[in-house]
Amino acid sequence: MSKDGEFSTRQNGSEPRPSRASVTRLSLYLRRLESLLQEGITTVSSGQLGESLGVTDAQVRKDLAHLGTHGHPGIGYDAPELVPAIRRTLGIDRDWPTALVGVGNLARALLRYHGFLDRGFRIVALFDADPAKVGQFVDGLEVHPLERMGPVIATTGAELGILAVPSEASQSVADALVAAGVRGLLNFAPCVLRLPSHVSVVSVDLTVQLEQLAFLVHLGSTG
Amino acid sequence: MSKDGEFSTRQNGSEPRPSRASVTRLSLYLRRLESLLQEGITTVSSGQLGESLGVTDAQVRKDLAHLGTHGHPGIGYDAPELVPAIRRTLGIDRDWPTALVGVGNLARALLRYHGFLDRGFRIVALFDADPAKVGQFVDGLEVHPLERMGPVIATTGAELGILAVPSEASQSVADALVAAGVRGLLNFAPCVLRLPSHVSVVSVDLTVQLEQLAFLVHLGSTG
DNA sequence: GGATGTGAACGACTTCACAGCG
């Protein structure tokens, strides 16, 4: 430390808190580390870890400094030690029971994609407004009507909600999910949700992403 | 411009170039403006435009300064004037013929979602590695085998590609698309693609998004 | 030697504040 270092009794050590960008990178490090572990590699340096992801070594070290663990100077980081530490920091060292609203093609794609399950995002309830879909079973889960949201979410203990419904319905469905006790939403509808501040929202707006891509390509061709 | 600023003969005026965050917001402004126009509202102030999106008025003005157009002091901005200006800046004042690889549930969801078509992202070709799917018609489009990528992309003139294939296949499919002349990729696979620098990539990594959400909720409960 | 951890410099983006215009 520059002057001295006496108030070092921060029980958790580490920086104030990971930034959003840093959290994104931690997710990527985690996936890479798990992959390395499967190859039997247990020691990795910040340079190696960042290389495949296009991140500088210094950035990797700063990100990993948010964790409680420490690397080993001259050696690198220990993957079996790092993986649980990242999980803990991200809050994914436990299961997140999740409700999925809107059982269309997108929902089916999400259900089939087992990358979620493997990482603790267990879909525990399905809802749809369409009476024709209610009562059907998809991937072993019954589709419930929106009206039953309260009791079903209480029973299943869902804490997160995924909105795969049309834009017009998304605000009302979001309100219903929040009323039922859900604390975080992943929104696929192209709209901005207005929700109480204790509810977290992450939006995946595919149109915006495509427009970003168009802009980048456009920039490449025109300068 | 720290010392002086004599090479100010940038014919297009305006700031150096919109940042990535700024481009994202421009997409959102565009959508909001189109919605306002449908309600018959043609004049809007920076404050009004930003309010619904959670953006400050100053930020909106800075973003709009990237455009060639100007607002009207004391009045606000003119939506019919702004909409084409944003389109031009984003490079979406034209069609973007797009190829879609991997005809699973995600692809079907994207095809059904007409928000893309309306905005010029026309899906013009479908590909799949599964022989059972090849030859089928989905939403009026024939599914081609991967081997035919070169000629089909040449014929259809696709400039963008959407990767809705499993992780393991994504790098090779990306390489094939690039070899066929595609200049931009929207990647849904949870992996980092290595591509020549003249190709732009936007990745939508759903696991990372869910982990971000878990982190935010986790943060809310633990402090 | 090789790699970590971290102040300090740097750069990018956001907010502030206010001159200027309609």
Added chain:
DNA sequence: CGCTGTGAAGTCGTTCACATCC
């Protein structure tokens, strides 16, 4: 008077550089 446009200040995140430790 209201609202834009924009330098200046402020904030946040990244990169640099180097002391430190195995």
